[in-house]
Amino acid sequence: MRADPSTDWPRATYDALRAADVRHMAYVPDAGHSTLIGLFEADGAVVSNVLTSEEEGVAIACGSWLGGTRSVVLMQSSGVGNCINMLSLPVQARIPLLMLVTMRGEWDEFNPWQVPMGRATEAALTAIGVTVHRAETGEDVVATVEQAARMAFDSDQQVAVLIGQRLLGKKKW
């Protein structure tokens, strides 16, 4: 049964990515991605890599595509800053790249240190040549990821989907 994106968007996003034949996932964890990471790691048909820094995922995803496997890279907005020069590889080689970025520092944020990179995330990605889409609701995330996967894997684009902090909710301590 298809997950209801309004109430279980991580599950519906996972279903959409698997339907798009994504068989590799790399991540630096974020609380907003925890359900999605768990679903991928429990999937025996998907290879998952935990990263020490987000740019590693960009390079691994490129190698994965060279070898015929579609990949998704999961990170928090702070990690986008770590990726910039590595993104020259998929941009210049026109290698499909799909990044899902959970936003921090933009809505009901308690940690001021998250704000600068949150503010810079979209501009930094756009500056290096990555297409950016934002999603603010569960339905929006799933629909955006579905089309972003097609843009990436069928049209050789480098696409980041930014998932708004308003959807993710306040971090609980």
Next chain:
Amino acid sequence: MSSVDQAPGTSTMDRRAAVARLLEARGDALVVTGLGSPSYDVHAAGDRADNYYLWGAMGAAALVGLGLAQAQPGRRVMVITGDGEQLMALGAFATIAVASPRNLDIIVLDNEHFGETGMQGSHTGHGIDLARVAAATGFADTGLLRTLADVDALCARLAMAAEGPRLHVLKVHAENLPRSLPPRDAVFVKNRLRGHLGLATC
């Protein structure tokens, strides 16, 4: 875990001769090269569709190799890179060790310098031993080699099945050899490799 015996002293070898021997023994291994001299060294030994050259994205080589190795588990992937390129991605040692592919070999051509930018000294000339870093993170096989005879022994070793990722450091002369430039068209090189693997190109 095991390691190749370390040749004593401070001798170094000719990088082009070492790379030529490694490539002669590559079989059907896919080869990924780090930017700068390692890309020139591999190209100088003969341009091939199953070579994937990097011209930028410093720190990417071993990780592109990991992605390729995971996507092509039936093939061996050999990454040939330099000390500076690998130093930029020390975290990659941890990521690769945890992923633990059995078909990924990393060769670091270590001249202890950043050769492309004016031969400034790198960390490996100041006691940082990348083979020991790899061993500490859990690579299955690591070594530090100083002679072409060591490389011949390594070729035989690499032909055997691996228990996990392997990394060998080859101490090479610090010199800038005539450049042998691979294609700079990144889309072409990508499509050529995918075509070699029977994958769709566009």
